[in-house]
Amino acid sequence: MVLSISGLKDCCVQKQRESGNEEEACYSSFKDLSSNGFSGHIPKEIGNLEKLTYLSLMNNNFTGVIPREIGKLHGLKVLVLGRNNLTGTIPQNLQGLNLEWNQIAGSIPKEIGNLTILTELYFANNSLTVVAAFAIVFRRYWKKYQDSKGTNMVLVPTQERVSYYELLRATDGYSESNLLGIGSFGSVYKGILNDGRSIGVKVFNLELEGVLKSFDVECKVLKNLRHRNLVKVISGCWNQDFRALVLEYMCNGSLEKWLYSDNYFLDTLQRLNIMIDVASAVQYLHEEYSTPVIHCDLKPSNVLLDEDMVAHVSDFGIAKMLEKEESFAWTKTLATIGYIAPEYGSAGLISAKCDVYSYGIMLMEVFSRRKPNDELFAGNLNLKSWINDSLPNSILQVIDAKVLKREDENFTEKLEGLSSIMELALKCVCESPSERISMKVTLETLKKIKLKFLRVN
Incomplete structure (x- = not known):
């Protein structure tokens, strides 16, 4: 022809x-x-x-x-x-x-x-x-x-090498129809490799200030991380004018999408499982990896869900790696307003307790379906104070109405379980870092709460 x-x-x-x-x-x-x-x-x-x-x-x-x-x-x-x-x-x-x-x-x-x-x-x-x-x-x-x-992809161990033009082909030239989301330092596209595998391609916007550092940080942090609840990096592609990470594709999108889209719904156990997955990943970063890693930007849009609704923490663009003898560090890079711990926002002080704070805010958000900067809040009111003021007598007013209704079977027991989740969240968001519980304790507590829900469902 x-x-x-x-x-x-x-x-x-x-x-x-x-x-x-x-x-x-x-x-x-x-x-x-x-x-x-x-x-x-x-x-x-x-x-x-x-x-x-x-x-x-x-x-x-x-x-x-x-x-x-x-x-x-x-x-x-x-x-x-x-x-x-x-x-x-x-x-x-x-x-x-x-x-x-x-x-x-x-x-x-x-x-x-x-x-x-x-x-x-x-x-x-x-x-x-x-x-x-x-x-x-x-x-x-x-x-x-x-x-x-010397400064980039040598840090990402992989037996695969995906070329620039293969990524271009895989994403249809980074067409808008393949756009999955836009983040602080770039955009993520769906792609299909020559062997038929679906991938996510995170393309960094090199015109943004600090983006090269962000790319280097992600490469460095992801060098040896291995955990079922962290997004896997398949490969990377870079040249003088281009930086991209090739990621495992998460077909169910972000936790944020599932929380706020009218076309999706998560029941109580699904929300608990997702937050247990996230806590498991963060505990690994803090305590089980050779060098403590602080994610610094935990939020629903950075939690991705696979085909089995297993959660995977993503986006390590502003993460910090601490030396073994260090328990904190300083940074000038701010994360997302509403999720930032007080000491992080005011003094740039980074520690594992910053992630605990962000996690606590996210835990409240997941079960109330209210963002920390929701228009509902005015003056000195915020998600944290709203939840705090509701305990213990008005907890039903802040719980997502889709999760629990008065006519539900075992209503009292389920309400007590949801109240326990919010109490746990408040322990994560204490003003002083030293008063916040650890991610390990948070994970263990959530698992116990889940067992109670399983008994009444």
Whole structure:
């Protein structure tokens, strides 16, 4: 089958129909036409697709020269032409280039020396001779690689390496339809790797102040963390102008979504299980890992749920690692207003008790379905004082109405259990860090409360 521009558009439309996004079919900056059985020459008119940032024609039967018109696509960053029968010169201004398994012969074209931002390069299985131009660009490329490797992804142990253009393909060019959420330092997209695995891709916004430090911190913190309730890092991808972490995909989204969307509901036991999962992860960070780790930003949007509704703590962008002999540290980086412990917000003092405070606020939020900065609160009133004032006689007024109703079976016993949860939360949010209970005690107490609920349900 010969590829024409109209054929290209038809193919794109078909692919977009399959994903339910036909309207943007011919205007997307992302074109993946790999493995379609195309043959003949790549049409010169392809140079008219001005919005292209990613183009993959891999694994077809194209012959002839690479059209010079592709070089007119100034926005094109990644070009994947591997596994065809092509010859010719190489377009400039690319970050990723794949020409493996073609018929390019002779010397590596001198134009490659102009690819100053190249970070992904594949030339395997051609008939090329290395010349000076290639040596120049290779040294330039290798220097960039070494510069970034020394401070970043060498810290993330993984047997996988996911390339820049594979992530671009996996996420449909980071299309809005794949956007899962936006955080303090970047955005998270859903992607599907070549082997069919679903992933989350956290792309850091390099224009934000402190983002490179945040990326380094996540890499460092996640270096050896292993716990069922922490989001797993599969791999990472980086170059001079790009930073991303490839994460285990959590198909049920965030705890925040489940709390505040009218389309979702969590019963009491589900909420308890999720908060037990979170407490288990945080206790591991504080007491069971070789170096104490303070998450510093515990909140429902940073708790993700897998297909079995098991909770996983995510986003370590402002986490702190303490030395073994340290019990606290200082920072100038503020977390999310409403969840910050008093000593953290006023003096930048970080300790494990800061996470305990944030956890206590989140525990109140999960069972009241009220955010700490809810419009309900005015003046000196906040979630903490609202809960405190309700105990012990008015606890039903602050509990999420979806969780407990007066006509429910074993109402009194369930109300006592929910009251115990709020009492526990208040012990986590004492003004003085020394008065707060530890995460270990919090976890043990929650497990006992869960057993009581199991008896009355």
